[in-house]
Amino acid sequence: MGQPGSIFCGSADHGLSRRGFLGAASAATAGTFAADMTRLDGLKNPLLAGEVKRQQKSVILLWLAGGASQFETWDPKPGRPTGGPYAKIKTNVNDVHISELLPKLAQRMNHTAIIRSLNTKIGDHGGGASLMETGRVSDPGLIYPDIGAIAARELGRRDSQVPDYVSMYTSTEGRRKGTSGFLGARYAPMFLSDKQIPDNMHRLDAISNDDHKDRAALRDLLSKRFTQSRLSEKINSHTTAYSRVHGLMSSEKLFDIEQEPESVRAKYGPRQFAQQCLIARRLVEAGTPFVKVARAWWDSHGQNFETHRELCADLDHAMSTLLDDLEERGLLENTLVVTLGEFGRTPGINASLGRDHFANAWSCSLSGCGVRGGSVYGKTDPDGNTVADGEVGAAQVFATMLEALGIDHEKEYMIGARPIPLADFGAKPIKEVLA
């Protein structure tokens, strides 16, 4: 398997390659993304401007681990034998209705596209998660990167001082770290499973803050002196790595919601999922291109309606607060917020008033960046047993997410002599939900 540096971007129109841009940019930059004045100069070049624009984009994936019910979220069927007890409600988009369990999101539907016609066929947790995360069926000979790693690779900055891919999964059931596959460890997620603030990021107590700064300054001085007469990719990489680690240590505060004003924290409230969404907002605001917030555990084989009453309240509040916050900060148009899980849940209601795994006709949502808000794609039959119109699989959803972010889904990575497109071979984005 090749290192990231050996991966060739197959896009034909790159008179100025991304690598070249990043190399030039990283050589010229220091400090945080927001303070990077060289990037403003770079905007005079259309290609650079396009690159910068793409790089400003981010994804927040709200992973509904265990598989949320489409009936109790995006595709309600009240009054049908499969529909369950909950009503559908109007949204702020004409003729679009969702479950009454999502009243706040209903008032933000102008930001959101719903895909109601997923037929992904795989109904086990591991297989379903792998499929939806990578957009393709597993290949025994190759480990594919998930959407987070690809976003980190395509949207992240080599010189970034914030993590490129953060994954939060604090429950234990169905926990998955995520994988960068053949993209290598550089794009693997920073994985938070026990705490909201990562371990090993803070400086040692034995070293004072002044000492820490002095040491960095001394290292920087020596490094600059050393590199003055030596132009080398390896030396640059070494320097960048130090800078990145130093930056990551500084980014500890990004995970600390106490840094937020009380008024903002109050909006997100006391529940963990919403607080993790606040961390996600802080991260994307600082330049992290991909944050996954997993909310377990929707696997409601028993008491589906009680479980969704509880978890939908969590989703409704957390996601609507997040959308509002992103919008108020001008971040929503560049941040794609996705709800996705392994699969949906059965139309049939079992004797424990539960719903079981079901991958043949279910839903997901896309909000914000690149999305035609208020659109609904696809349709299930009146009882939700089958897809009636617009059937799509995981690959199309994957291609759609990439296109929404301005990433060419047909772009290929070369693994040795083997071209691997970002989205699975032949997958087309769902244009109807794209802006």
Next chain:
Amino acid sequence: MSWSDPTKLKRVKDFGISGIAFCVAREPGSGKLFFGNSDFKVYEVDALAEKPAPAAFEAEGHQSYVTGVVRSQKQLVSGSYDGNLIWWDSESKKPTRTIKGHERWIRRVTVSPDGNIVASVADDMVGKLWDAQSGETMHTLKDHKEETPEHFPSMLYAVAFSSDGKWLATADKVGHIVVWEVASGKKAAELESPGMYTWDPRARRHSIGGIRSVAFSHDSKLLAAGGIGQIGNIDHLGGPSRVEIFDWQKGESLHTIEDNELKGLVEQIEFDPAGNWLLAAGGDHGGFVSFYSVETGKLIKQDKAPMHVHQLAMNDDSTGFFAVGHGKIAHYEFKSDSPPGPAEPPLPEDAA
């Protein structure tokens, strides 16, 4: 004449129905049942007929699962997840009054022994007492918290009158029980049964359980609460069915009964009018009906029901019942031709 004898429990008959029956009321002196269903309708069926044929009340009714139905003279009152209470003429099967009873889902409806007061509980966490004839609100009962300790919406599942009609018990998801004085609407006592609520903070990060049923003994001194005990994997109802019996006026828990053989939620409890036994019914994927000794809390007899039982209606002399639930209605009897004898032969008088 017949007497109740739980050791004689037998399933006389069961028959299939479409959908899920959540609640049932019986016309005295007959096998005529009225049940509320997952197809949003109220049905009538003669469960003693050779081939029972449920007939729906076809008039415009509820817009969600019907979770409560009670008889009050010639009226029926039903409640639903749509928040509405509907008064029906049980003969014409037409609604005579519809009231927006609650802001959220009505979980259960019950009626006082004299038929004059209807009580309802809902997820707005409020209990309400209604004049069964006028439909006027008599009291609004507020004590149950809207949120669980983990800040999620709570649910108010259970309600029951005492046999003398003086007291009403309500119980919620986290195991909080309140006894109200019916006449004044004032709180008379509160009890806790936290073992009914499972919060999983780590593996799955949500909750399950709650008190699903309450019942007073016929002398009104005891109060039993039913639900499910602690569950490891909260994806399923794989926890012990659980009953806790209180001397509610003393605030004492007398027995906690947990059954790991026939698991699941205890959806309804009925006390023996003579005070000897307690009947608990419910289920998980399957169902159960179980008799316990009120004095010792020991199991007397149980049956694996043919469906998850959501509610049951006792017959006139408490020697049988009709259970309704997931896709079925079942008729049970537990009667004896002779009065139950003492557990052991009495000692001769002079032996004392």
